Amino acid sequence: xxxxxxxxxxxxxxxxxLQYYDKIGLLHPAKYTEAGYRLYxxxxxxxxxxxxxxxxxxxxxxxxxxxxxxxxxDRSKALEQQIELLKLKKExxxxxxxxxxxxxxxxxxxLTFDAFDTRKIDEYAAQAxxxxxxxxxxxxxxxxxxxxxxxxxxxxxxxxxxxxxEFGQIRNTDPASEEAQAMVKKLxxxxxxxxxxxxxxILSGLGMMYGGGGDFTSNIDKMGGEGTAEFASRAIEIYCx
Numbered sequence: 001x002x003x004x005x006x007x008x009x010x011x012x013x014x015x016x017x018l019q020y021y022d023k024i025g026l027l028h029p030a031k032y033t034e035a036g037y038r039l040y041x042x043x044x045x046x047x048x049x050x051x052x053x054x055x056x057x058x059x060x061x062x063x064x065x066x067x068x069x070x071x072x073x074d075r076s077k078a079l080e081q082q083i084e085l086l087k088l089k090k091e092x093x094x095x096x097x098x099x100x101x102x103x104x105x106x107x108x109x110x111l112t113f114d115a116f117d118t119r120k121i122d123e124y125a126a127q128a129x130x131x132x133x134x135x136x137x138x139x140x141x142x143x144x145x146x147x148x149x150x151x152x153x154x155x156x157x158x159x160x161x162x163x164x165x166e167f168g169q170i171r172n173t174d175p176a177s178e179e180a181q182a183m184v185k186k187l188x189x190x191x192x193x194x195x196x197x198x199x200x201x202i203l204s205g206l207g208m209m210y211g212g213g214g215d216f217t218s219n220i221d222k223m224g225g226e227g228t229a230e231f232a233s234r235a236i237e238i239y240c241x
Contacts, residue, residue, distance in 0.1 A: 136196075167228050207232070
C-alpha cells in the first residue's frame with residue numbers, strides 16, 4: 001500500500017488532483033486509514049496509469065470515468081494506443097532536438113518549422129478518441145447508422161468520395177473562393193446528414209487531419225488527385241474562421 005503523498009511523488013500527479021479524482025469517483029483509493037488517509041494498492045495504480053493515458057489523449061475526465069468503468073474496457077487496446085502515441089511524441093521531440101542542434105551549428109537559416117508540426121500526433125489522438133465511442137458525435141453516428149445495410153453504407157461512402165472528387169476538380173484555384181467555400185459547406189452538410197452534427201469545431205479538426213500527411217491525406221488524394229487533401233484542408237480552415 002502507498003500513501004497519497006507517495007503516489008504523488010511516484011507519478012507526478014499532485015495530491016490535490018488525486019483527492020479530486022477520489023471526490024468525483026474516478027479513482028478511489030484501496031482503503032482509508034482510521035485517521036482518514038488514502039491508501040493505494042497496485043490495482044489503483046494501474047487504474048491511475050489508464051487515467052493518465054486518456055489524459056494524454058485529451059479525454060475529458062467524465063469520458064475517462066465512463067470508459068474505464070465500462071465492462072467492455074480493453075486494457076490491452078488502451079496500452080497499444082499509449083505506446084503508439086508515445087512513439088509519435090518521441091519522434092516529435094527528436095525532430096525538435098535535431099532542429100535545435102542544427103541551428104546551433106549553422107545559425108538560424110534556412111528557416112524551417114516542420115519540426116514543430118504536431119499534426120501526426122493530433123491525428124492519431126483523434127482516431128484513438130473516436131475508437132472508444134464515447135463522444136456525442138460518435139454516439140450520434142451509431143444512432144444514425146442503425147439499420148443501414150451494406151449497400152446503404154457503400155452509397156454514403158461513395159457520396160463522400162464524390163465530394164472530394166469535386167474538391168479535386170478545383171484544387172488549383174483559390175481555397176477562399178466562393179466555389180471552394182461552397183464545397184466546404186456541402187461537405188459539412190453531408191457529414192451532418194449521414195454521420196453526425198458537423199460543427200465548425202469538428203470540421204476544423206477534420207480539416208487538420210485531411211492535410212496532416214497520414215492515411216487521410218493519401219486516401220483523399222487518391223479520390224481527387226494529388227494536392228486535393230491540402231486544398232480541402234486550407235479551404236476548411238478559411239471556412240471555420
